[in-house]
Amino acid sequence: MxxxxxxxxxxxxxxxxxxxxxxxxxxxxxxTRQYPEEKRPAMPGFRGMHAFVRDPETGREKCIACGLCAAICPSQCIYIYTSEGPDNKKVAERYEIEVLRCIYCAFCVEACPVGAIALTEHFEYSDYSRDALYMDKERLLSNWDKYMAGPRGEEYFKKFWHPVSADFQAYDGQPVFKRG
Ligand code: SF4
Ligand code: SF4
CATH class of the missing domain: 1.20.5 (Single alpha-helices involved in coiled-coils or other helix-helix interfaces)
Incomplete structure (x- = not known):
């Protein structure tokens, strides 16, 4: 010592x-803040309640039922039941998330090729029953209408989640492998 x-x-x-x-x-x-009387806004990009993006043109979900979100979800808490739509395209007949098992990693958001699923900034949704925390398609769409519709949703994808091509550029001096 x-x-x-x-x-x-x-x-x-x-x-x-x-x-x-x-x-x-x-x-x-x-x-210390005296929650819930005293609240502060969630940080931009906070991973809260899920929402299904509503296509403003069709009024329907943007989802193309590819299943990538369910495949990448580490908690395996996304369930998709597909069927054939009127124009022979695959549609998500049912899309469900068992929120109690979700770890809010947002992999589903990043894996989605069409930006059809989002995590809103809304986090105050505790409940006494498991059913209330089992989201079906209608609930997910209404979450979008409530929390993300309009410019807010656009801003969300632009800023936080969806990788854009600018994210995948070579850095200066990066070795490039050429054929022949
Ligand atoms: S946030 Fe993560 S855990 Fe939750 S549903 Fe999406 S991929 Fe699954
Ligand atoms: S939410 Fe996106 S990734 Fe998931 S099934 Fe629909 S289109 Fe595919």
């Missing part, structure tokens, strides 16, 4: 330091 450590042990310097800090904080303003 070196001298410094012996002095610290004998004179309880760490405890004294801790008590001094406590004493100091007793005369400063409390930083």
């Amino acid at each position: 070196n001298v410094k450590k012996i002095i610290k042990t004998v004179f309880f310097t760490e405890i004294i330091k801790g008590m001094a800090l406590t004493l100091k904080s007793m005369f400063t303003h409390a930083v």
